[in-house]
Amino acid sequence: MKSDYDLIIIGGGPAGLAAAVGAVENGVHDILIIERERFLGGILNQCIHTGFGLREFGEELTGPEYAQRFEDRVLQAGISCLVDAMVLDVTRDKHVVVISPVHGRLEFTARAIVLAMGCRERTRGALMVAGTRPAGVMTAGTAQRLMNLEGYLPGQNIVILGSGDIGLIMARRFTLEGANVSAVLEVMPYSTGLTRNVVQCLNDYGIPLMLSHTVTSVHGAKRVSGVTVSEVDIGRNPLPGTEQDIACDTLITSVGLIPENELSRRAGVELDLATGGAIVNQRLETSVPGVFACGNVLQVHDLVDNVSEEARHAGANAADLIAGRLAPKQRTIRVIPGRGIRYVVPQYVDVHEADEHTVLSMRPDDVFRQATVEVVADGRDVPLARFRRRHLTPGEMVTVNVDSAVFRTCAQYVSVRVV
Amino acid sequence: MSDMTQQRESLDVVVIGAGVVGCAAARELSRYRLSVVVCEQGAEAGQGGATKANTGIIHAGYDPAPGTLMARMNVRGNALYTGLCQDLGVRLDRSGTLVVALSQEDRPYLDALLARGRVNGVPGLCLVGHDELMKLEPNVHRQADSALFAPTGGAVEPYEVALALAENAARNGVWFLFDRAVSGLEPLDDGWCVHLGTQELRTRFVVNAAGLSAAKISQAAVPEKHFHMHPRLGQYVLLENRPEYDIRHPVFQVPGPTGKGVVVSRTPDGNIIVGPTAEDTDSDRDLATTDAGLRSVLAQAHRSVPTLDERLAITEFCGARAIIDERDDFLIEESAPGFFNAAGIKSPGLTAAPAIAEELVRLMANGGLELVANPAFIPTNEPAILFRDCRTEEQVQMIHENPAFGRIVCRCETVTEGDVVRAIHRPLGARTLDGVKFRTRAGMGRCQGGFCGPRVLEILSRELNVDPLLITKCGPGSEILATRLRPEGDSCA
Numbered sequence: 001m002k003s004d005y006d007l008i009i010i011g012g013g014p015a016g017l018a019a020a021v022g023a024v025e026n027g028v029h030d031i032l033i034i035e036r037e038r039f040l041g042g043i044l045n046q047c048i049h050t051g052f053g054l055r056e057f058g059e060e061l062t063g064p065e066y067a068q069r070f071e072d073r074v075l076q077a078g079i080s081c082l083v084d085a086m087v088l089d090v091t092r093d094k095h096v097v098v099i100s101p102v103h104g105r106l107e108f109t110a111r112a113i114v115l116a117m118g119c120r121e122r123t124r125g126a127l128m129v130a131g132t133r134p135a136g137v138m139t140a141g142t143a144q145r146l147m148n149l150e151g152y153l154p155g156q157n158i159v160i161l162g163s164g165d166i167g168l169i170m171a172r173r174f175t176l177e178g179a180n181v182s183a184v185l186e187v188m189p190y191s192t193g194l195t196r197n198v199v200q201c202l203n204d205y206g207i208p209l210m211l212s213h214t215v216t217s218v219h220g221a222k223r224v225s226g227v228t229v230s231e232v233d234i235g236r237n238p239l240p241g242t243e244q245d246i247a248c249d250t251l252i253t254s255v256g257l258i259p260e261n262e263l264s265r266r267a268g269v270e271l272d273l274a275t276g277g278a279i280v281n282q283r284l285e286t287s288v289p290g291v292f293a294c295g296n297v298l299q300v301h302d303l304v305d306n307v308s309e310e311a312r313h314a315g316a317n318a319a320d321l322i323a324g325r326l327a328p329k330q331r332t333i334r335v336i337p338g339r340g341i342r343y344v345v346p347q348y349v350d351v352h353e354a355d356e357h358t359v360l361s362m363r364p365d366d367v368f369r370q371a372t373v374e375v376v377a378d379g380r381d382v383p384l385a386r387f388r389r390r391h392l393t394p395g396e397m398v399t400v401n402v403d404s405a406v407f408r409t410c411a412q413y414v415s416v417r418v419v
Numbered sequence: 420m421s422d423m424t425q426q427r428e429s430l431d432v433v434v435i436g437a438g439v440v441g442c443a444a445a446r447e448l449s450r451y452r453l454s455v456v457v458c459e460q461g462a463e464a465g466q467g468g469a470t471k472a473n474t475g476i477i478h479a480g481y482d483p484a485p486g487t488l489m490a491r492m493n494v495r496g497n498a499l500y501t502g503l504c505q506d507l508g509v510r511l512d513r514s515g516t517l518v519v520a521l522s523q524e525d526r527p528y529l530d531a532l533l534a535r536g537r538v539n540g541v542p543g544l545c546l547v548g549h550d551e552l553m554k555l556e557p558n559v560h561r562q563a564d565s566a567l568f569a570p571t572g573g574a575v576e577p578y579e580v581a582l583a584l585a586e587n588a589a590r591n592g593v594w595f596l597f598d599r600a601v602s603g604l605e606p607l608d609d610g611w612c613v614h615l616g617t618q619e620l621r622t623r624f625v626v627n628a629a630g631l632s633a634a635k636i637s638q639a640a641v642p643e644k645h646f647h648m649h650p651r652l653g654q655y656v657l658l659e660n661r662p663e664y665d666i667r668h669p670v671f672q673v674p675g676p677t678g679k680g681v682v683v684s685r686t687p688d689g690n691i692i693v694g695p696t697a698e699d700t701d702s703d704r705d706l707a708t709t710d711a712g713l714r715s716v717l718a719q720a721h722r723s724v725p726t727l728d729e730r731l732a733i734t735e736f737c738g739a740r741a742i743i744d745e746r747d748d749f750l751i752e753e754s755a756p757g758f759f760n761a762a763g764i765k766s767p768g769l770t771a772a773p774a775i776a777e778e779l780v781r782l783m784a785n786g787g788l789e790l791v792a793n794p795a796f797i798p799t800n801e802p803a804i805l806f807r808d809c810r811t812e813e814q815v816q817m818i819h820e821n822p823a824f825g826r827i828v829c830r831c832e833t834v835t836e837g838d839v840v841r842a843i844h845r846p847l848g849a850r851t852l853d854g855v856k857f858r859t860r861a862g863m864g865r866c867q868g869g870f871c872g873p874r875v876l877e878i879l880s881r882e883l884n885v886d887p888l889l890i891t892k893c894g895p896g897s898e899i900l901a902t903r904l905r906p907e908g909d910s911c912a
């Protein structure tokens with residue numbers, strides 16, 4: 001196997017696959033995708049429900065179907081894929097160390113790298129949910145894997161903590177398999193998942209969604225026997241006197257995803273505390289030149305269609321870099337989250353004459369109705385761009401397409417705010 | 420192993436409980452030509468009691484009151500640890516421990532500890548001033564006044580010690596019966612009959628190392644010498660380590676009005692552990708953490724290491740110290756002919772365990788146990804080499820010889836399938852998910868088994884040839900899966 005590639009993509013999920021497609025479309029073919037699992041497709045392989053691809057393909061596909069479309073393109077383009085192979089190390093000078101049962105230890109070098117390792121789920125431990133530590137507490141993604149890939153039901157009486165999308169989808173999945181889901185608890189006063197998932201996964205099956213509630217204690221010595229749940233105040237503190245016990249044998253947690261950036265850290269990539277992902281410019285290039293990031297490793301997405309779009313962009317930019325087509329930047333503008341916004345990606349924009357528009361992705365920090373997202377420059381009052389939205393919620397990522405002229409008129413920074 | 424309970428002849432010793440004390444006793448006994456059985460109600464060694472949930476400090480010995488068994492066993496146990504860990508291939512980080520005086524008012528307490536430590540025979544104790552403290556431990560609170568430094572203090576992973584002791588005992592001929600609770604004891608003319616539900620064992624000597632249940636076991640054997648025990652709970656938070664709050668020496672605080680003062684320590688695995696609380700309870704309630712307990716641990720830990728970032732919490736847990744009411748010492752004695760108690764083994768019991776084992780064997784010899792050296796005794800274990808700890812060339816060779824070392828099962832801790840398979844097939848190997856975790860660290864990292872859990876389950880099922888539905892976290896009752904959704908063998912994973 002050869003050891004030098006123009007582009008190495010770490011992770012063969014939807015982000016990695018679309019990045020490869022983006023690079024090929026931009027003329028780079030010497031690509032290696034490295035994937036830890038035995039199959040390409042990433043998390044989509046266990047998402048056997050439909051709801052994928054409405055934007056990308058204009059039809060509703062299952063996760064595996066959606067992944068297959070991209071896999072076909074990658075294979076048709078003759079891109080090399082190394083599966084059942086885990087990247088152990090990446091260095092600043094784009095040296096990649098991999099191990100695999102078949103090939104042993106491998107080392108590669110690349111001219112550019114795309115990081116597409118996805119994310120992991122936050123756990124009960126990270127949330128500090130008190131109580132005992134029995135079997136039967138698991139993340140929604142683990143339950144999904146057990147049910148959809150391995151064919152086992154991990155429990156019969158289920159309580160779900162967290163109304164993130166995976167939790168909602170698993171509430172329906174458990175119900176369809178004959179298990180009893182007593183409640184989905186959400187500490188916030190609103191669901192953190194997509195509205196369509198609340199409707200299709202809970203309402204349609206009569207599963208109660210208990211907003212402003214959380215699990216305050218887990219019971220059971222060997223296997224979960226129940227949980228205590230409490231209502232919380234706006235500061236998310238449990239309200240004394242509101243405790244109630246719910247009997248169950250399984251507690252499923254769906255309390256957030258964390259970009260999997262251990263490798264990025266090793267490569268010296270600077271991370272954003274708010275996103276948990278790399279700090280990037282509008283080309284999705286990290287603080288390490290030639291290293292790009294996209295998909296859930298960069299920021300947690302709700303829709304795979306957005307992942308594909310972002311990743312294709314990253315791949316195309318990596319190809320431009322490899323081909324020496326990136327125009328030199330003139331200066332750098334920082335992008336800062338303002339009122340009502342938790343984070344914005346990219347975190348900075350390199351100003352180039354040629355750019356026509358720049359996509360900013362962000363999450364609001366609260367629910368807003370009939371709101372406007374404004375881009376303001378250098379602390380001035382008059383917004384340079386405004387985007388009207390009927391409904392903003394932390395559970396749904398917002399993207400706006402900003403005319404790049406905005407950044408050229410700006411001296412140091414822009415901030416993005418909700419009014 | 421089932422024929423152990425069908426034996427005709429009497430055994431020499433039955434040890435009740437495979438915590439660190441029972442395992443150390445069993446290993447000490449395996450130096451001699453004896454037939455020894457350890458009965459443990461849990462699924463594996465070191466998982467049933469205090470041994471799996473404590474701070475893991477190898478205490479220097481300045482804490483216990485002079486003249487107590489605790490003081491003597493502590494200092495002796497501490498001294499034995501270096502050789503023991505070398506023999507067993509267990510990690511011991513003997514960097515020394517610090518008791519930090521956060522303000523000048525705390526100084527008299529350090530002086531008292533120093534004096535007590537000297538009486539107990541603790542080597543090398545010294546007081547260090549502010550500047551030296553900052554050099555030793557740059558992340559301790561800037562305003563900290565001074566500290567007591569105990570160079571013989573250290574840290575281990577307690578489960579690792581217990582597992583290694585058990586494995587070594589097994590290697591030298593000790594039998595372990597797991598998932599088997601001792602339900603009663605009956606005196607015989609020449610020893611004891613130990614009841615395990617419907618089965619029984621005949622033995623000349625019994626060691627009661629049943630942790631919190633020691634009072635109940637003792638009651639069954641020697642009702643006239645009644646004592647009562649209760650749990651004193653200790654809650655912990657385990658955090659990912661970051662340079663801003665990394666700690667090189669376990670940092671203790673001076674007990675204050677707000678509590679006993681918690682420890683901040685780096686485990687040999689490299690995580691930061693903070694805790695414990697000290698809550699006396701009367702009930703046998705489950706070992707549950709509480710919101711208030713965890714909060715108080717973190718609040719107190721911030722006093723000595725203000726930069727701790729609780730957002731990087733990995734997990735929380737609770738342990739129970741086995742306290743004998745109205746007694747501030749271990750109870751180690753022959754309480755009836757042939758019946759030996761090792762009860763009330765609270766902190767520093769982990770440190771003291773090797774010394775307690777010596778003491779028990781000495782008492783048993785006095786009580787008539789003949790000690791003939793076992794010529795086949797091997798003090799060491801097969802090294803437990805994990806892929807992640809090997810040099811590059813060794814890793815290449817490992818994958819070449821066994822491709823399973825090229826497949827990562829636990830991504831957080833870089834554990835390979837080969838590591839898991841080995842952990843299962845070692846002497847007294849892993850049978851549960853926790854067993855794999857404690858031997859390889861698979862599932863101990865950031866994602867807490869979310870990724871590796873299903874994979875480890877599959878490997879356990881394959882290697883032990885057990886239905887996946889019967890694989891447990893920590894013994895019967897803790898099964899992971901409820902039912903099959905598809906016919907057997909129809910898996911897409």
Ligand SMILES: Cc1cc2nc3c(=O)[nH]c(=O)nc-3n(C[C@H](O)[C@H](O)[C@H](O)COP(=O)(O)OP(=O)(O)OC[C@H]3O[C@@H](n4cnc5c(N)ncnc54)[C@H](O)[C@@H]3O)c2cc1C
Nearest residue numbers: 011013014015036042043086087117118166295296303304
């Ligand atoms: C449970 C669940 C349900 C979802 N439901 C929907 C839905 O209904 N509709 C929708 O549009 N979106 C949904 N999504 C979102 C969508 O699936 C994700 O946004 C998408 O999979 C993210 O793509 P990714 O490539 O960034 O990450 P992943 O799919 O996680 O892919 C990352 C890949 O990188 C590999 N990798 C990681 N580290 C290494 C390494 N060191 N070496 C080699 N390979 C590595 C991993 O094995 C993995 O294959 C869902 C997501 C989840 C988790």
Ligand SMILES: Cc1cc2nc3c(=O)[nH]c(=O)nc-3n(C[C@H](O)[C@H](O)[C@H](O)COP(=O)(O)OP(=O)(O)OC[C@H]3O[C@@H](n4cnc5c(N)ncnc54)[C@H](O)[C@@H]3O)c2cc1C
Nearest residue numbers: 436438439440460467468469470476601630653768769770
């Ligand atoms: C919060 C806390 C912090 C501590 N910190 C430290 C420290 O930093 N340093 C230190 O040196 N020490 C420390 N200790 C003390 C140390 O953990 C204990 O002294 C030690 O683990 C006791 O070991 P053991 O074998 O006696 O008990 P255990 O580990 O409790 O083992 C008893 C075993 O007996 C089994 N058993 C019980 N009943 C039966 C039955 N009927 N039949 C069969 N088996 C049975 C149980 O399942 C269990 O496995 C701490 C303890 C606690 C709780």
